Amino acid sequence: xxxxxxxxxxxxxxxxxxxxxxxxxxxxxxxxxxxxxxxxxxxxxxxxxxxxxxxxxxxxxxxxxxxxxxxxxxxxxxxxxxxxxxxxxxxxxxxxxxxxxxxxxxxxxxxxxxxxxxxxxxxxxxxxxxxxxxxxxxxxxxxxxxxxxxxxxxxxxxxxxxxxxxxxxxxxxxxxxxxxxxxxxxxxxxxxxxxxxxxxxxxxxxxxxxxxxxxxxxxxxxxxxxxxxxxxxxxxxxxxxxxxxxxxxxxxxxxxxxxxxxxxxxxxxxxxxxxxxxxxxxxxxxxxxxxxxxxxxxxxxxxxxxxxxxxxxxxxxxxxxxxxxxxxxxxxxxxxxxxxxxxxxxxxxxxxxxxxxxxxxxxxxxxxxxxxxxxxxxxxxxxxxxxxxxxxxxxxxxxxxxxxxxxxxxxxxxxxxxxxxxxxxxxxxxxxxxxxxxxxx
Numbered sequence: 076x077x078x079x080x081x082x083x084x085x086x087x088x089x090x091x092x093x094x095x096x097x098x099x100x101x102x103x104x105x106x107x108x109x110x111x112x113x114x115x116x117x118x119x120x121x122x123x124x125x126x127x128x129x130x131x132x133x134x135x136x137x138x139x140x141x142x143x144x145x146x147x148x149x150x151x152x153x154x155x156x157x158x159x160x161x162x163x164x165x166x167x168x169x170x171x172x173x174x175x176x177x178x179x180x181x182x183x184x185x186x187x188x189x190x191x192x193x194x195x196x197x198x199x200x201x202x203x204x205x206x207x208x209x210x211x212x213x214x215x216x217x218x219x220x221x222x223x224x225x226x227x228x229x230x231x232x233x234x235x236x237x238x239x240x241x242x243x244x245x246x247x248x249x250x251x252x253x254x255x256x257x258x259x260x261x262x263x264x265x266x267x268x269x270x271x272x273x274x275x276x277x278x279x280x281x282x283x284x285x286x287x288x289x290x291x292x293x294x295x296x297x298x299x300x301x302x303x304x305x306x307x308x309x310x311x312x313x314x315x316x317x318x319x320x321x322x323x324x325x326x327x328x329x330x331x332x333x334x335x336x337x338x339x340x341x342x343x344x345x346x347x348x349x350x351x352x353x354x355x356x357x358x359x360x361x362x363x364x365x366x367x368x369x370x371x372x373x374x375x376x377x378x379x380x381x382x383x384x385x386x387x388x389x390x391x392x393x394x395x396x397x398x399x400x401x402x403x404x405x406x407x408x409x410x411x412x413x414x415x416x417x418x419x420x421x422x423x424x425x426x427x428x429x430x431x432x433x434x435x436x437x438x439x440x441x442x443x444x445x446x447x448x449x450x451x452x453x454x455x456x457x458x459x460x461x462x463x464x465x466x467x468x469x470x471x472x473x474x475x476x477x478x479x480x481x482x483x484x485x486x487x488x489x490x491x492x493x494x495x496x497x498x499x500x501x502x503x504x505x506x507x508x509x510x511x512x513x514x515x516x
Contacts (some may be wrong), residue, residue, distance in 0.1 A: 094121030097491050097498050099470065107465070108490075110502045111472035115285060115318045115489035116433065118345040118401075119392060126350045126391045133387035142380045149386035156393050157357065160327050166360035169373070170353065170381040173345035174317030175209030177354040178279070181339045182213050183375045185277040185311045186281040188362045191369035194309070197276040200232075201266050201310075203239040205480070207287040208315050217279050220287045221480030235270065237262035239284060240293040243428045244447060244478065256297035261398060264304045277311040277339075282329040285318035288477055289437030289485030290370060290430055292324075311338040311362075317354065318435075319343030322396050323489060325406045325433035332432065338362060351388035373470035387435065401492040405433045408494055412436060415503040436488040438478060440510065449483040452476075456484040460509050469505040486510075 081087050093100040097120050109117055111492060119126065140147055154168040169184075182200065189197040202208070204219040215224060216231035219239070224231065238245065238259045246255040256298050267275050282298065284291040305312040314337040319329040323345055326332050330340070339362070343354030366373055380384070392432045396402065412434065420426045420438065427441030440456060442448045450456050457473035464471050477483030490502060 080275050096120045096122065097494055107470050108498060108501055108505070109470050110464075110488050110489055110490050110506075111470055112345075112489040113349060113470070113508075114344065114472060115323060115487075116344045116347075117349040118322060118492050119348040119350075119395060119447070120491035121349070121492045123348075123350070123395070125395060126218075126348065126388055129387045129391035130350060130384055132350045133384050134183060137383055138451070140191050140383060143376075147381065147383040147386065149390050150381040152394065153386045153390040156390065157355065160397075161340070161357055162328060162330060163410050164336045164359050165340060165357045167358050167363040169356040169358070170386060171343075171355065171377060172352045172379050172382070172385070174315075174341065174353045175214045176377060177317060177341035177343055177356045178208045178214040178217065178313075179211050180356045181276065181279075181313045181341050181358075182217065183367075184339060184356065184362065184373060185313065187370075187374060188311065188365055189276050189304060192365050194273065196274055197309075198273075199235065199270045199275045200277050200279065201235045201237060201263065201270075201275060202279040204236045205239045205241070205477075206279070206281060206284060206315075208281075209317070218287075220476065222476050223287075223480075224362070228280045235266050237266050239288070240297045241288065241291060242294050243291075243430065246294075252294040256294035256352065257300055258302065260297050260300035263301055264308075267304070267310060268307050270296040272308055275308065275310045277313050278305055279313045279315060281315045281317075281319060282333060283319040283324055283432055283435055285435070285487060287473060287480075288320070289439060289474065290432070290435045292430070292432045292435065293333070298330070298335050302335040305338075310343075313337060313339045313341065315341045317341055317343045318489070319432075321393075322402050322405055322492060323433055323435045325402060325409060327396070327402065329432075346389045346392065346496050347385060348388075350392065351382075351385040353382070353385040353389045355389075397494070405492050408492070408496075408499065409433045409436075411496060412488075412490075412494075412499050412503070415499055416506075419503050419507045420510075423510070425514075427447065431488075434488075434490055434492060434494070438486045438488075438506070438510075440484040449478055452481055454515070456514070457486075459514060460484075460486060463514070464505060464509040467508055468504045469502065469509065471509075483504055 219236040346351040428439040457475040460473040472487035
């Protein structure tokens with residue numbers, strides 16, 4: 076009788092006892108291909124000896140020192156390495172324990188920056204519909220997924236939500252991708268003016284939307300226009316790269332593909348690759364110096380900020396991504412993954428869209444391909460796909476509510492950067508079997 080509180084009480088999880096490479100092994104010895112990296116976490120795969128050695132070494136030397144008193148070599152070295160490779164303009168790193176904490180820190184920093192910059196009237200946050208930014212209350216309020224928000228609405232701060240950039244569904248007939256992107260980006264300026272041109276503190280977005288939409292990248296030019304609008308009205312641009320960052324899209328930072336630099340950037344998941352819980356918020360030199368010349372104190376904090384062992388793990392992960400040239404591997408294996416998806420599932424009657432960037436891929440399931448009509452939510456399609464794939468020995472990340480929090484189903488994939496050609500075939504073949512025709516029976 077377990078005393079662990081599981082995510083789903085009605086369906087307790089299988090017990091995992093070991094892992095190696097791209098596989099997790101349960102207590103019966105069954106092997107599962109980790110096709111989603113858990114939740115886009117395990118970018119190096121499992122059991123990497125170099126990361127384990129770094130953790131062991133740091134634990135033996137010093138496991139913990141509170142950041143109210145001390146910094147540490149792993150934190151300093153990891154911050155230096157991140158900033159060295161970050162988009163120009165980002166200058167400081169604030170280490171936390173995960174993605175939700177990174178987003179909470181970003182929101183608080185944005186507010187404090189405006190206060191210390193003499194603009195206390197800036198109090199509004201704008202984000203996008205169908206976004207996901209974490210499960211703590213500030214991050215949850217910022218997210219635009221109605222299903223996740225619904226029961227907690229009375230506890231959430233008021234955040235405005237504009238349309239997401241969702242070309243597959245929302246681009247109009249006869250509208251070019253570029254014109255579509257400019258049209259939906261214009262909603263940001265419209266909302267800023269509605270709230271008050273000097274009343275908005277930040278706009279928050281994922282460069283590639285992950286959990287709630289299934290690896291949806293923006294169309295070309297969208298984020299450049301968003302960036303221009305933010306600069307025009309003094310709104311801080313916060314990019315949430317918790318899922319899509321740290322090499323997942325083929326760039327160390329996902330915003331590199333968009334040619335923009337945010338004021339604040341959030342990372343996690345792939346930063347620790349699952350070996351330790353770690354996330355980070357990166358901010359511009361301007362923001363940091365404004366706080367420094369003002370109160371000199373960021374009024375925020377958690378016990379495990381800059382944890383030496385977590386930072387040692389993150390540092391080892393970052394070094395391996397760079398030294399092993401895994402960004403090139405992501406690009407190479409991405410092409411093979413999408414080729415395999417298109418070959419095996421491109422003509423599937425229920426696969427409406429195959430999309431993504433790098434080793435961050437999504438399949439959207441539809442009832443009618445020509446009309447792009449989603450399935451009835453009562454079918455619980457995502458739940459069925461997850462169960463069937465798991466039985467076949469594949470871990471993937473299916474979700475419902477792709478369109479609006481209720482309608483639509485997709486499957487998200489984020490395999491380790493070390494995935495082999497054979498494992499790509501295994502992933503796609505098992506996915507095809509999981510969504511075969513009798514899925515609808």
